[in-house]
Amino acid sequence: MGKLDNKVALVTGGSRGIGKAIALLLAKEGAKVGLNYNRSADEANAVADQVKALGSEALVVQGDVGDAASARSLVKQVLDHFGTLDILVNNAGITRDMFFKKLTDEAWHEVIRTNLDSVYYVTSAAVPAMLAKNYGRIISISSFVGQKGNLAQTNYAATKAALIGFSKSLALELARNNITVNTINPGFMGTEMVLSIKEEVQQKLLTQVPIGRFGTPEEVAEAVLFLAADSSGSYITGQQINVNGGIYM
Numbered sequence: 497m498g499k500l501d502n503k504v505a506l507v508t509g510g511s512r513g514i515g516k517a518i519a520l521l522l523a524k525e526g527a528k529v530g531l532n533y534n535r536s537a538d539e540a541n542a543v544a545d546q547v548k549a550l551g552s553e554a555l556v557v558q559g560d561v562g563d564a565a566s567a568r569s570l571v572k573q574v575l576d577h578f579g580t581l582d583i584l585v586n587n588a589g590i591t592r593d594m595f596f597k598k599l600t601d602e603a604w605h606e607v608i609r610t611n612l613d614s615v616y617y618v619t620s621a622a623v624p625a626m627l628a629k630n631y632g633r634i635i636s637i638s639s640f641v642g643q644k645g646n647l648a649q650t651n652y653a654a655t656k657a658a659l660i661g662f663s664k665s666l667a668l669e670l671a672r673n674n675i676t677v678n679t680i681n682p683g684f685m686g687t688e689m690v691l692s693i694k695e696e697v698q699q700k701l702l703t704q705v706p707i708g709r710f711g712t713p714e715e716v717a718e719a720v721l722f723l724a725a726d727s728s729g730s731y732i733t734g735q736q737i738n739v740n741g742g743i744y745m
C-alpha cells in the first residue's frame with residue numbers, strides 16, 4: 497500500500513533535478529505521473545522508465561509551461577490519458593541571474609513567463625477537474641529567494657514571492673472544495689541550477705547555509721509527499737514549507 501495509491505499527479509519540469517525526484521517519490525507511493533518537460537526529452541523518457549520500474553504509470557508530455565496554449569494542452573493530455581488529476585506540482589523554473597543595473601527586458605520576461613505565468617496557465621487548466629471531483633493538492637515550488645531576496649535575482653525573486661501570494665489567495669478560494677494549495681520553499685539544492693554556478697561562488701553560497709551543505713532534490717520531494725498524502729496533508733493549506741538548511745528562518 498502506497499500513500500498515493502489511485503492518485504494521478506502532474507509534475508511540471510519533471511525531467512531533471514527537483515522535479516525528477518518528486519515524480520519518482522510520488523510514483524513510489526503509488527501515484528500515476530504526468531511528466532512534463534520542455535527540452536530534455538531523453539531525460540524525461542528515462543524518468544518515465546524509472547516510474548514504470550517502480551510499478552506505476554507515466555505519461556511524458558512535452559510542453560513549454562510559459563506558453564498559454566502549450567501549458568493548457570499538457571494538462572488536457574494528462575486528463576485525457578488518466579481521466580483525472582489529483583496532485584499538481586508546479587515545479588518548472590529557470591534563473592537568468594543579472595544585477596539589476598544590467599538586467600535586460602529579455603531576462604526579466606523570460607523568468608516571469610516561465611516561473612510565474614506558467615503557474616497561472618497550468619493551475620487554471622487543472623482546477624476545473626479538481627473542482628469537479630471535490631479534491632485536489634496544488635503544490636508550487638517557490639524558493640527562499642522569494643522570502644529573503646538575493647543578489648542578482650530581482651527577476652527570480654519577484655516570481656518566487658508571487659507564487660507565495662498566489663497560493664495563499666487560491667487556498668482561500670478553494671478550501672471549501674477540499675483542494676489545498678501550498679508552496680515549498682527550497683534553499684540551495686544540489687541540482688544543475690546551483691551546480692552550474694562557478695565553484696568559487698558555490699563555496700561562498702555554502703557559507704550562508706547554517707547546515708553547511710546544499711540540500712538534495714529528494715529532501716524537497718519528501719515535503720511534496722507530506723503535503724500530497726491524505727494522512728499528513730489534508731488539513732494544511734495556504735502554508736509554506738521551508739526546506740532550506742536554515743538559510744532563511
Ligand code: NAP
Nearest residue numbers: 509511512513514533534535536561588589639685687689
Ligand atoms: P533544473 O535542474 O534546472 O530543472 C529545471 C526543470 O524545469 C527541468 O526539468 C526543465 O525541463 C524544466 N523547465 C524549464 N523551463 C521549462 C519550460 N519552459 N517548460 C517546461 N519545463 C521547463 O532546476 P531545479 O533546481 O530542479 O529547480 C526546480 C524548481 O525548484 C524551480 O522552480 C526552481 O526555481 C526551484 N528551486 C530550485 C532551487 C535550487 O537550489 N536548485 C532552490 C529553490 C527553488 P527541460 O530540461 O526539459 O527544459
